[in-house]
Amino acid sequence: MQALLLDLDGTMVHSDPVHAAVFVDLLAQFGQTIDEAFYLSHIHGRQNIDIFGDLLPGENAQALSLRKEAMYRDRLDHVEPIAGLGAFIAAARAGGFAIGLVTNAPRLNADAVLAALGMTDAFDTIVIGDECARGKPDPLPYVTALANLGANATRSLAVEDSPSGIRAAAGAGLLTFAMRSSLPAAALVAAGAHHTIADFDDSALHTALSRLTGAAP
16 A cells, blocks of 8 residues: 655644744743744644643643644634645545545644545544654654555655654655745755655656656656
8 A cells, every 4th residue: 555644734734824823922921932933943843742841841731732722723714725735635546545644733633624624534544643652753653654554655655844744754764745834945855855845736746646656657
């Protein structure tokens, strides 16, 4: 079996500006001032428990995580899909790929975003980092998705957008494309991405899919 494995935030949807704004507002309540640059360098792609444990060590990280994600879900009307998403998933499905979602987002967020996109039934497996023994950047979430699908890493591909996600996907042996939704190509390649793309209409991504299906040399 071949698999297309997708991250959610920053990969399927333009959500990083919304997440950044939520962190700015929430941390301000604790006297901490951050900006989008701080979000990208210290928060982007990490699990909430680790983020709040570092930034607010005297607070209840689990409670803050739940609060932050509820604030995010309240702003889902500001989240837009990345161009070409639906068509690319359809092309992968037509090529015989199983489709998986692999995310560090909480399950409530994943369910809410997929519902907002009308993609509740689009995935054959959904792997949540918090529900694994180790989340990204550990490869375990991707290894788990591959196992759930009975898929071979060398015949599959992943699309990510954060350094932690890229390290997880590449560490699982996947051909890894990185979306330039928040970070420049150089930073994504430095994290281990094999290719970077602007969106799901990018020809490099479609060429790789065709090669994996045997439709292109």
